Amino acid sequence: MTTTNTRTTFVLLPGAWMGSWIWDEVADHLRDHGYIVHTPTLAGLGRGDRTHDVRLASHVQQIVNFLDENDLARVVLVGHSYSGLVAGQVADRRPERVSHTVFVQAFLPRDGRSLIDDWSDDAAARNQEIEAIATHGGTWEAPVAGIADEPDLSTTQCEWLASRLVDHPGSTVTDPVQMTVPVEKLNATYLASIPDDTAPLPEHIAALVAEPTWTVDRIRAGHWPMVSVPATLADRLEAAAHRSESTASATTGTSAVPPLVRRLLDEASLAHLATIMPDGSPHSVPVWVGIDGENVAILTAPGSRKSRNIARDPRVSISMTAHSSPTTMAQVRGRVIERIDGDRAWTIIDRLSIKYLGQRYPLREDRVVLLIQIEHAWGNEFG
Numbered sequence: 001m002t003t004t005n006t007r008t009t010f011v012l013l014p015g016a017w018m019g020s021w022i023w024d025e026v027a028d029h030l031r032d033h034g035y036i037v038h039t040p041t042l043a044g045l046g047r048g049d050r051t052h053d054v055r056l057a058s059h060v061q062q063i064v065n066f067l068d069e070n071d072l073a074r075v076v077l078v079g080h081s082y083s084g085l086v087a088g089q090v091a092d093r094r095p096e097r098v099s100h101t102v103f104v105q106a107f108l109p110r111d112g113r114s115l116i117d118d119w120s121d122d123a124a125a126r127n128q129e130i131e132a133i134a135t136h137g138g139t140w141e142a143p144v145a146g147i148a149d150e151p152d153l154s155t156t157q158c159e160w161l162a163s164r165l166v167d168h169p170g171s172t173v174t175d176p177v178q179m180t181v182p183v184e185k186l187n188a189t190y191l192a193s194i195p196d197d198t199a200p201l202p203e204h205i206a207a208l209v210a211e212p213t214w215t216v217d218r219i220r221a222g223h224w225p226m227v228s229v230p231a232t233l234a235d236r237l238e239a240a241a242h243r244s245e246s247t248a249s250a251t252t253g254t255s256a257v258p259p260l261v262r263r264l265l266d267e268a269s270l271a272h273l274a275t276i277m278p279d280g281s282p283h284s285v286p287v288w289v290g291i292d293g294e295n296v297a298i299l300t301a302p303g304s305r306k307s308r309n310i311a312r313d314p315r316v317s318i319s320m321t322a323h324s325s326p327t328t329m330a331q332v333r334g335r336v337i338e339r340i341d342g343d344r345a346w347t348i349i350d351r352l353s354i355k356y357l358g359q360r361y362p363l364r365e366d367r368v369v370l371l372i373q374i375e376h377a378w379g380n381e382f383g
Contacts, residue, residue: 008036008241010035010036011040012026014041014042015079016173017167019166033238044168044172051167051169052139056176057178068097068262075097076240077090078237084104088109088179088186089178096292099244100241102189105225112178115172139168142167180347184213184214188214188215190215219232261332261378268355268356269320273306273318275315275316298369299370301368302368331376341368346361
């Protein structure tokens with residue numbers, strides 16, 4: 001399947017302690033208006049799921065895989081509360097798929113910080129949550145008793161919500177976020193739940209008003225607007241989709257990258273780059289590879305042999321093998337069309353490093369990114 005969908009698709013992520021069911025009414029409203037809507041449950045949040053080995057990165061990779069495997073494009077990705085951390089990191093990893101991110105009364109992902117880091121300004125309150133997770137076998141206990149204190153939920157809604165909550169994987173709220181760009185650089189909306197229109201916004205949310213790619217909106221509700229005011233929330237999400245559509249490129253069509261080739265470019269594949277030496281002989285070296293729009297991205301040192309070869313002859317070939325399956329392979333041929341340095345290069349380099357090493361690029365040495373325009377691509381899974 002290729003990326004040919006030109007309709008906005010919503011992917012709604014549940015917050016802590018919840019599954020896809022929390023979005024049912026909102027999803028129905030959006031579908032009635034003609035949108036495609038997906039509501040995945042994050043790992044460890046289905047009844048009976050294992051939780052002890054689920055990390056924040058597990059949730060991020062789950063949704064990255066969900067977008068890739070379903071070949072979703074023009075996605076409005078919505079995160080509520082905890083899942084704002086997931087949504088923001090997925091948007092960072094897949095900017096070519098996520099056109100807009102909506103944070104519904106959500107935690108914002110900050111590189112190197114966890115949810116617990118932003119839980120409270122009071123260190124004692126933060127430590128209390130960490131100790132509670134350890135005491136509860138590594139899970140964040142569902143706040144069943146506190147649901148009754150939600151002022152905008154009816155008694156019936158409180159009882160229904162309390163009966164559905166499950167304990168949350170504890171490591172996901174203590175693990176640090178990994179972002180390659182600041183969250184302020186995303187195309188996004190923050191939807192703040194407030195009791196009335198005069199209530200002030202938190203300082204870090206109010207600051208987003210000045211960001212050119214952000215919209216800050218308000219909804220009169222408590223922490224669970226998808227339960228208390230689902231139709232209103234659906235309308236606000238639809239407004240965010242309209243903003244996304246108004247800024248989207250008018251160019252649509254079939255992706256030039258075959259699905260299997262894109263998959264290997266997205267994964268931490270074993271790749272080799274072949275360039276042409278001055279005497280016409282081939283030169284092949286292992287490289288990290290990724291996708292940037294419809295182009296292949298690699299990193300290199302400015303004075304490397306491959307850089308010098310490409311400066312003289314931009315034609316290149318890349319062979320790839322899946323890390324987990326040596327019989328899944330692909331080849332790309334094309335030419336280098338752009339050399340990127342500076343901040344833009346480091347954004348791409350860090351994205352590649354997180355994929356291959358699980359962390360930002362450890363050496364701040366002189367590096368550049370080369371973008372390769374694909375002229376021929378082939379992939380196959382043998383066996």
